[in-house]
Amino acid sequence: MSAVDLAALAGAVTRAKARMATLEQELNVADSRLGDGDTGVMLARVIDAMAGIDYAAQPDIGAALSLMARKTATATGSSLGTLIATGLLTVGKRAKGEPSIAYADLGAHVAAVVEAMAARGGATLGDKTVLDILDALARGIAGLSDGKAVASAATDACRTTLAEFRERPCKIGRARMFAEKSIGMDDPGMLAVHELVLAIAGPAA
Amino acid sequence: MSAVDLAALAGAVTRAKARMATLEQELNVADSRLGDGDTGVMLARVIDAMAGIDYAAQPDIGAALSLMARKTATATGSSLGTLIATGLLTVGKRAKGEPSIAYADLGAHVAAVVEAMAARGGATLGDKTVLDILDALARGIAGLSDGKAVASAATDACRTTLAEFRERPCKIGRARMFAEKSIGMDDPGMLAVHELVLAIAGPAA
Amino acid sequence: MKKLMNAPADFVDEMLDGLTAAYPASFVRDGESRRVIRRAEGARQGKVGVVSGGGSGHLPLFTGYVGKGLLDSCSIGNVFEGPTVDSCIEAIKLADGGKGVLRLYGNYGGDRMNFDMAGEFLEDEIKTTTVLGTDDIASAGPNEMGKRRGVAGIIYAYKAAGAKAEDGASLEAVTEIAQRTVDATRTIGVALNPCLVPGAAQPSFTIGEDEIEMGMGIHGEPGIWRDKLKPADEVADEMVKRLLDDAPKGRGSRVSVLVNSLGATPLEELLIVYRRVASQLSAAGTQIVLPLVGHYATSMEMAGLSISLCFLDEEIEALLRKPAESPFWRVA
C-alpha cells in the first residue's frame, strides 16, 4: 500500500477512536494543568462523530476529509476542534476528487495544514501548540513513499518534538500567564497528536 | 445553704458555660437528627451572654433573672432561646425584690416556667420537648428544702424523663413529619436541660 | 465548606451593611437592634403595613423583598434563628402607617413566639394580624396544613398582600388575601448538598456523594426520602406529582410556578427542571402564568432546588401582575 485510501482512512479513525477510551482522561488531565481541562472530552466527541461516517460510501478521499471537517465543526467550537476542522478542510480541498492520497504527498498536505491552522489561530511555530508537532511531522515524512518508512518517521518526529517542547514554555492560550510553570508539562494538543499518531501508525510501523 | 442567691446563680452559670465547651457540639448533633442542627450554637451564645453579667452587682435575684432573660432575648430569636427567655422572665418577676430563692420554692417556680413556656410556645406535655423534662424536674424537687436532696432529686428526675421520652415520638416542631423516626432519639431541648442540670447540680449532689 | 466571610459573629451585620451599601435607594437599616430593614422612603401614612422577618441565610428572602408593592419592613435574626422580639417590635413600628400591620412570616417556632410577643407589647398602639407561610408540603400532611413550615412560596403572599395594601385596602382585606395566597401555594424542595452555618464546626447534615434528599427543609430539616441521584426529569416529575396531588380543592387551571435555587444549584439546572415542570403541568391541563426561575429563597450554599405552585384565582393573579419594586423582584 502506498497511499491513504478511504479504507485506510476509516481504519485510522477506528484506531483513533479505540485509543480515546483511555486517552480522553489523559488529555483532560494535561489540559487541566495548563488550560480548562476539556481537551479530552471534546476530542472524544469529535472522533465519535468522525467514526459515524460511512467512509466506503464517500465519492473520494477529498470529500471524505471535507465531511470529517464538517462533522468536527458541527460538534464543537473549541480551539483545538476548530483547528482540526480547519486542517481537515484544507486537505479535503487539496485532495478533492482523488481516490487516495499518496504517502509521498502526505508531508506536503500536513505542511499545508500547519499553514492554514497558523493563519486561523494566529499562533506561530515555537509557541508550543499542535502546530509545532504537526510541523515536525510534515518535515519528518516529507517525500517518503514507503508505508513503513512513513509510519516510523512520523512516530519518531512526534516523539522527539513532544519531548523537546516539554522543556519549553507555552506562549499562547490559557497558559500564557504561567509560561514558566508550563515548563516540564506537555501541551495537551501536542500530546493528542502524539498519542493518536502512535495509535494510527503504530500497527504499520 | 438553703437558697439560691446571686453567688449561687453566678456559680451555676459558670458551670453551665464550662459544660458548653463540649455540650455545644453534642446538642448540634442531636438537633441535626431531628431539626436544623443549631441548638448547641445558639445555647452556647446565650450562656456566653449570661456569663457576661456581673451578678454581684445586681440588686436582687429577681432582677438578675430578668436581666438574664433580656440578654437571652437580645442574643437569639430561636425557639429554645425564646422559651428560655420566657422562663427566666417568669421567675424573675416572681422573685422580684428577693435576695434569693429558697430551695423549698424552686419547684413551684419551675412549674410556673413550664406553664409560661407552654402558653408561649403552644406545646403541651407529652410532646417530647423541654416542657416535659422541666415538668418532671418541678415535680421531683417540689417542697424539698435541703440542697443535696434538691440536687439529687433534680438529676434523678432529668435522667428518668430523658430516658423515658427517648422511646417516644416527637410531636411538635421540625421533627413532626418523622414522628416514628424520632423514636430512640433524644429531643435536643430535653438533652440540653438534662446535661446542664447535671453540670450545675452535680457538684452539689 | 468554605465561606468568604470575616468573624462568624459579624456575618449578619456585615451582610446587612453590604445590602444597604449596594441598594441605598431601596433599603434602610433601622431600629435600636440594627436588625430591621425598611423601605428607604419609610412607611406610607394611611397604608396597611406588611411586615416579615426570619433568620438570616436565605437571601433574597426575607429582607430583599422590602419594597414598593411588597413588604414595608423586615426583622432579621441570626443565621437560621428567628428574629429577636426587639427587632420584631421595631419592624412593626416602622411599617405602621396608622391602618394596622400584617405580620406575614414563615411558620417556625422562634419566629412565631417573637412576633407574637411583639404584637402583645404593641397591642395598645398598633393593630396587628398574623398570617403564617405554610407552603412546604413535605413538612406535614394535608390533614395538618397549619403545621407546615414556610419556605419559598411565601413570596407569592408577599406579592399579593403587598399589592393589596398598596391599593389602600383595609387590614382585614390585606390579611385575607395573604391567607388566601398561602392557602393556594404549595412547595417542595430537593437537596443535593448541605450548607454550613457560619462558625459551626460541621454542616447541618451530611449526604452521600451520589445522594439526594426529597422534601428537605431550608435549614436542613429531614425530608421524605433519601436515595441515589436520579435524572432531573424523574425528580421533577415526582415533585410536580406531589404538588398536584396536594393541590387545593376547587383550584383553577392557572398557576404561577417558581423554580428556586437553594443556593449552589446553577441557573442551567433550574432551567432544565423548569422545562420539564412546564411540560408536565401543561400535560395536566394547567396553564403557567408569570413563571419565576432563579435565586428567590436560598439556604446559603446549599445545593438543590424547590418548586412552588401558586394556584391562582382572578384576584391573586391580578395582584401578582401589579407593579412591585425591589432589587430582587420587580414587576413593571
Add this chain to the structure above:
Amino acid sequence: MKKLMNAPADFVDEMLDGLTAAYPASFVRDGESRRVIRRAEGARQGKVGVVSGGGSGHLPLFTGYVGKGLLDSCSIGNVFEGPTVDSCIEAIKLADGGKGVLRLYGNYGGDRMNFDMAGEFLEDEIKTTTVLGTDDIASAGPNEMGKRRGVAGIIYAYKAAGAKAEDGASLEAVTEIAQRTVDATRTIGVALNPCLVPGAAQPSFTIGEDEIEMGMGIHGEPGIWRDKLKPADEVADEMVKRLLDDAPKGRGSRVSVLVNSLGATPLEELLIVYRRVASQLSAAGTQIVLPLVGHYATSMEMAGLSISLCFLDEEIEALLRKPAESPFWRVA
C-alpha cells in the same frame, strides 16, 4: 459534585428549552444549529446589530443578555467550548438590521476562530466588526492587555454598545464605544471550589478543603496564587488593590462595580465583600455608581466570586443608565 440533569449530551439543549419556555416574551431559539438565542421581536431594521456568543455554563452570560438595549442575538457552544461556526453565522444573520453587526465576545481561541470564520463567510452580505472582552487582569500582564481573557466585565460593554446601537448610532460608533468600555473595565476572580463539566469524570481542577485560588479563570484556568482561605476583607482588599493598580491611565473618579458570584457563592457573601469593596474604593477617592451584586457571569456550581470595575467616562456612564430589558439585567 452532583447535578440535576438528564443525559450530559442533552444539557445545553434542555437548558435552552427551559430558557425559552420560562421567558418566551424575551428569547427565541433560532437557526438550523438550534444554537442561537435572539430577541423575540427580531432584529430592528436600521439598527446596528450587537452579537455575542460563547460556551455554555456561564448563565446568565451570554445568552441571558439578549434583550432591548443589550444584545440582539447570541450563539451558544457546548459547556465551556466555543460556539460552532454555523451558530455564529446564524447569530450574525439574525442580528442584522442592514446597518452592520458588531461581534462582541470574550477573548478565547475557539470563540475567536469561529466568529472570524463566520465573518469571512458573510463578508459579501453583512458588514461586521469585532471587539473582544479582555477584562481578566489575572490572565496576562498590562503589557499584553490584548491577550487577556474575557470574563464578567464584558457585560458593561454589552450595556454600552447595546444602548448606543439602540440610539441609532453607526457600526463604527457602536464598535468604538464597545472597545472603549472594554478598555475601561478590569476584573479579577477568586475561586473556592471547582465545577464539573456535565459528563466529565472529574472537576476541571482540585483545591484543598481550606484553600482558595486568586485569579482563577472562569473555566478553571490556573490563577496567580493558591493559599489558605483568608478573611473576606483581606481577600477583597487584595482584589481591589490589584484592580486599581491596573486601572487605565487618566481614569476618572467614577466607577461602576460588579461583585459577581461564580455560582455557588451566596448573596450573603457577595454583600459582605461588596461592603468592603465599597469602603476601600471610597477611601481611594473613587465614587461608585450603578453597583451590581449577584449572579451575572457564572461557572455553573463553581464557588467564588469576581470583582469588576468599569472606570466611567461621561458617555459610558450615560449609556449604562439608559434603559435595558432582559430577564437578568434591567435598567428602567
